[in-house]
Amino acid sequence: MKQLKVAIVLLVVGGLLTTAAFFMAFYTAEVQRFGTITVAEQLDTVIPLESVTADGFQYGRPWFSQKIFYFHVPVAEASFLVFGVAAFFAIRFLMTKKREYDTKSRMAMETSLIFVILTMITGMLWTRASWGIWWEWEPRLTTYFIMTLLMIAYFVLRNSIEDEERRATYGAVFAIIAVIDAPISFFITRLIPSSHPVVFQSGMASSNLVPFIVAQVGMLMVGYAIYTMRMGEEILSERVEAVKEALED
Amino acid sequence: MAAGTQARPSARSLSWRQFKAILRKDIVMELRTKEMVTSMGLYSLLTMVVYQIALSQSGSAFDPRQIAAGLLWLAFLFTSMLGLNRSLVHEQDQGCLEALLLAPVDRPVIFFAKAIGNLVFLLIVEVLTIPVFAFLFLQGGGYGGAWWMIPTVLTAGSIGIAGVGTLLATMSVNTNGKDFVLTVLMVPLMYPLLLAAVSATTAAVLGGDGSVDQFWAGMGGVAGYDVIMLLAAYALYEFVIGA
Numbered sequence: 001m002k003q004l005k006v007a008i009v010l011l012v013v014g015g016l017l018t019t020a021a022f023f024m025a026f027y028t029a030e031v032q033r034f035g036t037i038t039v040a041e042q043l044d045t046v047i048p049l050e051s052v053t054a055d056g057f058q059y060g061r062p063w064f065s066q067k068i069f070y071f072h073v074p075v076a077e078a079s080f081l082v083f084g085v086a087a088f089f090a091i092r093f094l095m096t097k098k099r100e101y102d103t104k105s106r107m108a109m110e111t112s113l114i115f116v117i118l119t120m121i122t123g124m125l126w127t128r129a130s131w132g133i134w135w136e137w138e139p140r141l142t143t144y145f146i147m148t149l150l151m152i153a154y155f156v157l158r159n160s161i162e163d164e165e166r167r168a169t170y171g172a173v174f175a176i177i178a179v180i181d182a183p184i185s186f187f188i189t190r191l192i193p194s195s196h197p198v199v200f201q202s203g204m205a206s207s208n209l210v211p212f213i214v215a216q217v218g219m220l221m222v223g224y225a226i227y228t229m230r231m232g233e234e235i236l237s238e239r240v241e242a243v244k245e246a247l248e249d
Numbered sequence: 250m251a252a253g254t255q256a257r258p259s260a261r262s263l264s265w266r267q268f269k270a271i272l273r274k275d276i277v278m279e280l281r282t283k284e285m286v287t288s289m290g291l292y293s294l295l296t297m298v299v300y301q302i303a304l305s306q307s308g309s310a311f312d313p314r315q316i317a318a319g320l321l322w323l324a325f326l327f328t329s330m331l332g333l334n335r336s337l338v339h340e341q342d343q344g345c346l347e348a349l350l351l352a353p354v355d356r357p358v359i360f361f362a363k364a365i366g367n368l369v370f371l372l373i374v375e376v377l378t379i380p381v382f383a384f385l386f387l388q389g390g391g392y393g394g395a396w397w398m399i400p401t402v403l404t405a406g407s408i409g410i411a412g413v414g415t416l417l418a419t420m421s422v423n424t425n426g427k428d429f430v431l432t433v434l435m436v437p438l439m440y441p442l443l444l445a446a447v448s449a450t451t452a453a454v455l456g457g458d459g460s461v462d463q464f465w466a467g468m469g470g471v472a473g474y475d476v477i478m479l480l481a482a483y484a485l486y487e488f489v490i491g492a
Contacts, residue, residue: 142440153434156433157430173485173488174434177416177478
């Protein structure tokens, strides 16, 4: 169970890194500029930027809505990446017809779905704080929502097929078609006007970039750990099934 | 060269004949039973009734032309899913698909023949639906664009629906929840195509300044989708049908 040990180490390290990034985001990072608008200009006016309490104490407003950037973006990019991995294993499966690739593809898809759900939740919190609404049919949000539906459809498809080989093949075929939406969703904010911020267009100050990269690396580690742990579990349960069958005979 | 192909059919003309044979089979079956066009046409007529309910509270100031394209493509999407499901269920139930697989026919030929067959039925239903829709909802509204716009976008959009739909229906007939699975797979995958097609069709219906630009932008989306998705479907069909 060497892999499980690696997974646990990665989970701990990834957790520490994302937590560190969280603190860095609050204590060392400057205010992030999105394109031409600063966050201050984008924020709703419910809480003014500089607030004064009743007894005259002046305090700076915590940049809650902006700080979610250090969680939302790493999670979103991890979701695209892991979805790509799932499609890669799907292609490998169709090429080799080896069952392990099918399992890998499915596990990667599960991991990606976790990230997608996290992205959706954090994204909605941010749009509520920044745009004043929970949801908008805006190109990035829409294509990402479609991607979520495609992933759910992948599992619906798999669950409705009993024959193992057919399930694996159909799952792989659908994963490959579905992944076409991922680059569309990723690049759409760069192609057509969208109110979703594009991060790496105008560059970032290093005080922003460092926590972002730390969070991204940490998130990928967590993702790999989830994937490896699920793989270990799957291998064990397959072994249990094999033993059960052997005992029945 | 012509004499050579007559003496011994080349691989290409063999595929062409196989393609024609599968397509003819579908069309002859349809001509005898008239099942697909009847059920799809009736379904799309019923959709119009549901639209009337949806629009019943919109008032007289509301111009249905604004959403006509969306309503039309919606009807086509749902009708096509009905037809696609039936088209592949027939193959499955009567063991025709197995026989096709046993025959020495290239898999892509089966894909293209089935897809073209579905495209033909879909286009027939669309051509029947549009006048009914216009009669029921668009009276006195007028048509803004050039005459060739609607047929162009209709054909291009239907190619995408029929092509991708044939692949998905071939998968969904082999699952437990046949038509439900087809819906779950098809609607999200069709999203980009429908969005572009509705944009182009709206430009054609409304006309006016900039409508030609909007039409071609939408057509670009539809064409891009068709090319990418049909290539993917063509490449993957072999795996699906063999499983």
